[in-house]
Amino acid sequence: MLNIANLNYRYDAELLLNHFNCSLSNHEVLCLLGESGSGKSTLLRIIAGLEKPLSGEIYWNGVKINNVPPEKRNFGLMFQDYALFPNRTVAENIAFGMEMKKGVGVREISERVTVLLDQIGMSNFRNRKVTELSGGEQQRVALARSLAPKPHLLMLDEPLGALDHALRQGLLAELREILGRNGIPAIYVTHDQEEGFSIGNRIALLKDGKILQSGSPESVYRNPESVWAARFLGHQNICPAVAISANKVECKLGTRLSRLEVQLDHDLIVRQKVHLLFRELAIEDEPTDSAYRMDGVIKNVIFKGFGYETIISVGDDAVFSVWAKRPKTIGEKVSIPFNSDQISVIFT
Amino acid sequence: MNKPRNLNISSTLSLLQVVALLAIPLGFVLQFYYYPLSEIFRVSFGKFSTAGAIDRQRILSVFRFTAFQAFLSTALTLLFGLPAAYIFARYRFFGKRFLNALFSIPFILPTIVTAAAFNALIGPKGWVNQILMQWSGAAVPPIRAMNTLQIIIVAHVFYNISVVIRMVGTAWAGLDTRYEEAARVLGASGFRSFRTVIFPLLRPTIQSASLIVFLFDFTSYGVVLLLGGGAFRTVEVEIAQQALLLLNLPMASTLSILQLIVTAGITLLDQRTGKTISGLRIPRVQGENLRRVRGFAARIWIGLYLILLTVFLGFPLLALAVRSLYVFPAEAKRIGIESGWTLAFFKQLFINDRRSFFYVPPMKALWNSILTGIATGSVASLVSVLIVFAETRHAWTKKIEWIFMLSIGTSAVTLGLGYLVTFRAQLRSPALIVAAHALIALPFAIRSIKPAFAAIPPTLRQSAAVLGANPLKAFRAVELPLLKNGILNSFIFSMTISLGEFGASSFLTTPERPTLPIAIYRYLGQPGPKNFGQAMALSTILLSLCLLSIWALDQTDKEISAQLREQ
Numbered sequence: 001m002l003n004i005a006n007l008n009y010r011y012d013a014e015l016l017l018n019h020f021n022c023s024l025s026n027h028e029v030l031c032l033l034g035e036s037g038s039g040k041s042t043l044l045r046i047i048a049g050l051e052k053p054l055s056g057e058i059y060w061n062g063v064k065i066n067n068v069p070p071e072k073r074n075f076g077l078m079f080q081d082y083a084l085f086p087n088r089t090v091a092e093n094i095a096f097g098m099e100m101k102k103g104v105g106v107r108e109i110s111e112r113v114t115v116l117l118d119q120i121g122m123s124n125f126r127n128r129k130v131t132e133l134s135g136g137e138q139q140r141v142a143l144a145r146s147l148a149p150k151p152h153l154l155m156l157d158e159p160l161g162a163l164d165h166a167l168r169q170g171l172l173a174e175l176r177e178i179l180g181r182n183g184i185p186a187i188y189v190t191h192d193q194e195e196g197f198s199i200g201n202r203i204a205l206l207k208d209g210k211i212l213q214s215g216s217p218e219s220v221y222r223n224p225e226s227v228w229a230a231r232f233l234g235h236q237n238i239c240p241a242v243a244i245s246a247n248k249v250e251c252k253l254g255t256r257l258s259r260l261e262v263q264l265d266h267d268l269i270v271r272q273k274v275h276l277l278f279r280e281l282a283i284e285d286e287p288t289d290s291a292y293r294m295d296g297v298i299k300n301v302i303f304k305g306f307g308y309e310t311i312i313s314v315g316d317d318a319v320f321s322v323w324a325k326r327p328k329t330i331g332e333k334v335s336i337p338f339n340s341d342q343i344s345v346i347f348t
Numbered sequence: 349m350n351k352p353r354n355l356n357i358s359s360t361l362s363l364l365q366v367v368a369l370l371a372i373p374l375g376f377v378l379q380f381y382y383y384p385l386s387e388i389f390r391v392s393f394g395k396f397s398t399a400g401a402i403d404r405q406r407i408l409s410v411f412r413f414t415a416f417q418a419f420l421s422t423a424l425t426l427l428f429g430l431p432a433a434y435i436f437a438r439y440r441f442f443g444k445r446f447l448n449a450l451f452s453i454p455f456i457l458p459t460i461v462t463a464a465a466f467n468a469l470i471g472p473k474g475w476v477n478q479i480l481m482q483w484s485g486a487a488v489p490p491i492r493a494m495n496t497l498q499i500i501i502v503a504h505v506f507y508n509i510s511v512v513i514r515m516v517g518t519a520w521a522g523l524d525t526r527y528e529e530a531a532r533v534l535g536a537s538g539f540r541s542f543r544t545v546i547f548p549l550l551r552p553t554i555q556s557a558s559l560i561v562f563l564f565d566f567t568s569y570g571v572v573l574l575l576g577g578g579a580f581r582t583v584e585v586e587i588a589q590q591a592l593l594l595l596n597l598p599m600a601s602t603l604s605i606l607q608l609i610v611t612a613g614i615t616l617l618d619q620r621t622g623k624t625i626s627g628l629r630i631p632r633v634q635g636e637n638l639r640r641v642r643g644f645a646a647r648i649w650i651g652l653y654l655i656l657l658t659v660f661l662g663f664p665l666l667a668l669a670v671r672s673l674y675v676f677p678a679e680a681k682r683i684g685i686e687s688g689w690t691l692a693f694f695k696q697l698f699i700n701d702r703r704s705f706f707y708v709p710p711m712k713a714l715w716n717s718i719l720t721g722i723a724t725g726s727v728a729s730l731v732s733v734l735i736v737f738a739e740t741r742h743a744w745t746k747k748i749e750w751i752f753m754l755s756i757g758t759s760a761v762t763l764g765l766g767y768l769v770t771f772r773a774q775l776r777s778p779a780l781i782v783a784a785h786a787l788i789a790l791p792f793a794i795r796s797i798k799p800a801f802a803a804i805p806p807t808l809r810q811s812a813a814v815l816g817a818n819p820l821k822a823f824r825a826v827e828l829p830l831l832k833n834g835i836l837n838s839f840i841f842s843m844t845i846s847l848g849e850f851g852a853s854s855f856l857t858t859p860e861r862p863t864l865p866i867a868i869y870r871y872l873g874q875p876g877p878k879n880f881g882q883a884m885a886l887s888t889i890l891l892s893l894c895l896l897s898i899w900a901l902d903q904t905d906k907e908i909s910a911q912l913r914e915q
Contacts, residue, residue, distance in 0.1 A: 048529075048533050049533075050529050050532065070529075070532040071535045071536055073533075076534075077530070081524075081526070083527055085531075085545055087548045096534050097534035097535055100531075100534055
């Protein structure tokens with residue numbers, strides 16, 4: 001449906017989008033993840049037609065829409081700070097998009113407003129001023145306002161960015177449910193990977209004006225393409241390694257050099273330098289029959305509610321974060337069990 | 349600390365302090381504002397007022413014309429000011445700060461300079477006509493712009509457009525661009541998003557700016573008198589005519605009272621609509637709402653618009669300055685100096701020409717104005733320091749501040765008339781002009797001193813008190829040095845107002861002691877290229893003085909805001 005080819009955009013001297021390519025299919029919720037200032041918001045503004053790209057094309061169902069003004073595109077855009085019209089009530093804000101359409105009757109508008117107010121659970125806020133609403137309420141009204149004219153595409157620019165943590169969790173679930181129910185393809189922009197994983201069918205990592213990697217949340221999380229991507233997604237347990245055969249690598253874990261077997265679709269080249277990412281590491285109380293073990297010393301223990309994040313120094317350079325069910329004492333020596341299927345190879 | 353319920357020693361002391369502080373300010377406004385005002389009422393309704401003195405028909409037609417020209421001027425000011433407000437609020441472009449400063453100059457200029465500047469540009473002896481006459485060899489000026497309604501309206505737009513640009517521009521800049529972007533994405537065209545979202549949000553500000561501009565246009569005096577050439581009479585002009593030429597004081601007083609009612613009404617209306625502006629969100633990052641001018645069409649219209657405005661607002665001033673230094677060949681023969689660039693007009697200012705209608709050399713007028721300005725600055729600053737000092741020590745006195753601010757709604761001509769009917773015996777005293785000017789300047793002096801006081805943290809004074817300084821010593825040692833800029837600010841501001849003041853001065857100036865604006869007015873009214881040249885020279889001096897004080901005000905403002913930031 002949406003196809004973006006070779007988009008370039010520059011803000012002052014900074015190249016925000018650099019030969020950017022991307023596509024979006026029906027019913028898909030694409031989550032664009034990137035650091036702040038990486039040009040995510042600019043991309044949405046370009047798709048909405050609020051900003052003109054330096055070069056590149058935007059197609060909608062195969063038709064180039066570069067020169068279509070924003071009001072003719074019928075795309076919805078929800079701003080980070082909502083931009084609710086302060087001179088209009090809640091209902092008037094939601095109705096705005098439909099009022100702009102030709103041939104939509106007053107009754108039809110009113111009915112749709114009622115349905116949407118019901119969906120966001122704010123039926124008794126109909127005639128309230130938007131300046132009196134809390135952050136979460138404003139966010140819902142902004143969502144309803146974007147959905148009201150039944151846009152072909154909905155774009156959300158860090159919609160939960162301004163809200164506190166507890167409110168975010170609740171709204172995230174609500175948002176996912178509303179997006180699913182309305183069946184509108186959506187692009188969701190955020191810098192928070194947790195938020196991205198829970199809302200998107202597909203994740204795209206934005207870096208240096210390009211999509212670095214895209215795929216299902218699971219595949220992107222399990223197999224990040226670069227060390228930067230791995231760290232950005234929250235991985236901490238990374239160490240350098242060298243290939244010694246098609247499926248074996250050598251790396252320094254602790255005091256001894258370990259030779260590890262890895263699972264890959266294709267063969268490694270001998271002496272190729274890679275990074276290893278260890279996922280879902282945990283310290284078990286009972287001995288397990290894992291293929292490998294690494295030794296380390298407990299540096300710190302942080303209580304995280306459903307377990308303990310245990311910081312372990314492995315050797316001189318590496319510091320790993322490992323889950324434990326029970327608290328360990330600082331300074332204690334432990335050995336962390338793992339298997340080949342917990343290792344991802346990062347090539348860049 | 350002071351509980352009003354039980355009047356103890358400290359609150360009695362506090363009351364005494366306030367009385368001591370406010371004795372001079374209260375005495376000043378009572379004597380020089382409220383008393384003359386009451387005299388106007390007395391003359392209008394009193395025994396002097398005979399049945400034949402008041403011409404109802406005349407009053408009606410004067411008010412009708414005044415309102416008509418004010419409406420027209422305001423509408424045109426809005427029409428040309430709003431696009432500029434939009435450009436300044438939404439775009440970043442080369443030379444923006446310079447243009448911003450240039451566009452606000454006309455507003456600060458004395459009306460007499462505005463009138464002289466338009467004369468210098470398109471008057472019969474102005475640039476355009478002189479050059480056209482040189483070309484065609486015609487004996488009479490081909491463009492007759494003076495003494496028309498059009499030129500009055502153009503001059504009104506000239507000096508009021510910056511009110512619209514500033515007020516609406518600031519409000520517009522504070523409106524998040526996301527409002528209009530949200531509207532666009534929701535299907536509103538550019539114009540429709542303005543109409544349905546931006547305009548409703550700007551409306552209170554536009555209303556307020558319109559009312560202020562209307563008020564200025566309604567009470568316009570100097571421009572109508574000088575550019576209209578007696579053919580057009582606004583209420584102000586009519587008051588002056590009735591009082592000074594026809595000596596019909598009851599009629600003049602009645603007009604003044606009606607004028608007061610109208611201005612008070614407009615001010616009240618403005619205060620009621622002004623309230624709705626607050627409560628809007630402002631953008632978090634400065635400059636976030638600004639964008640560059642992109643695209644061919646945008647470049648063309650914005651570029652052209654700014655050039656046109658620059659020409660409109662800059663050329664009259666330029667014409668004035670240059671005209672004071674240039675003699676056309678046609679004029680040269682008549683006044684016996686060589687044509688071309690010359691300082692002759694400035695040199696003549698020092699000469700007491702016997703054929704001149706002045707008793708004194710014109711340079712004396714500058715001297716008189718500067719003395720009056722210094723005296724005005726001192727009086728207004730002293731009075732306003734006392735008022736603001738009382739407010740910082742005894743917060744309740746803020747509630748009676750309106751007593752000192754009320755004069756802002758009174759026109760200078762009304763004030764002049766009040767003095768004329770009140771101080772008949774002392775009419776030749778120069779102190780009267782100083783009093784009138786200080787009274788006109790007082791509200792502005794108070795406003796410019798306030799930020800300086802606000803910039804002084806109260807803890808500073810408290811620590812001085814803890815260290816053993818009594819209130820007077822604490823003020824002298826701690827506050828006064830820090831207030832220096834604020835007092836200087838109010839002094840310069842008041843002095844500038846005094847330098848350009850024309851309305852009240854035209855009632856109170858004696859022939860042997862003219863002020864600068866009065867001298868310019870008289871020269872402009874006289875025939876001959878020499879008188880015109882003198883008017884140009886004097887206007888250029890006044891213009892330079894005003895620009896100098898704007899610059900000085902800007903400097904002290906910067907220091908005060910730096911001081912505020914340090915806190």
